[in-house]
Amino acid sequence: MTGGRRLTRTFAFTSIGRVRSRFKRPEDIPPPAFAPPGFFDRSRGELRIYKKYEPALKDTEGFSHLVVIFSFHKSRGVKLQAVPPGETELRGIFATRSPHRPNPLGLTVVRVLGRRGAVLRVSGLDLVDGTPILDIKPLTGRDRPGRIRTGWIKK
């Protein structure tokens, strides 16, 4: 490694499925700060996983909640800081959930309603139709600390 030169590696991933959602465009999804109470709880949709991965979905339906990692495929342009919707101050992008991140990776927690083959029916969906899914993980107790402090985000 030459002095001061930072070598970054590239990591390539492929989608394992797509989201089916009633939100057809990013503009259809209200920022959490503007959504009515319970809005996303009522938001249902599907995680349509490609058939070849169906065996990997076994037992997912035993969990009440799953973590979905996806690509912000509509995101164009990277910001290091941004003013969140409804806010006035610039925040570091890693202190926000903005799609305009150095790596456009998204994360959302959904509730499992049921599974039929390679299709998971879920609620709590805040993703646009067609969103490429990269991974699904069970939400466990270790992801869920007892008390949290959420910085600039209003309760």
Add this chain to the structure above:
Amino acid sequence: MTGGRRLTRTFAFTSIGRVRSRFKRPEDIPPPAFAPPGFFDRSRGELRIYKKYEPALKDTEGFSHLVVIFSFHKSRGVKLQAVPPGETELRGIFATRSPHRPNPLGLTVVRVLGRRGAVLRVSGLDLVDGTPILDIKPLTGRDRPGRIRTGWIKK
């Protein structure tokens, strides 16, 4: 799209930093089921983010917990099902946190101890030294449902 042919897209990401941890090899990290109580709470380390991303870290220290998305860079080989450590049944890989996933993406929740420039000191670290970090997000109330059911995982 030709009949039955599924076109997947490739998504490329680069690391935004590296983990500094006392766990030098994957074998140094006990599976959660085998770790003594509080083991990971006592496990401290650093998220060493590359200098050019330092502005993106502003305000992260206002959150008690951050979500780290990383690459399982030591993972070799993909499984669709696996027997978790200490278990006897094959589980779907998306119902586990195994590193041998179709996309070797990992997720962990850490507690923020402090930040100095582009270095976050954290506890709750269950990652191997040198792990490439792909993204950091604030843990918010929406990631933390009130009650959860965790399938095959023992309490």
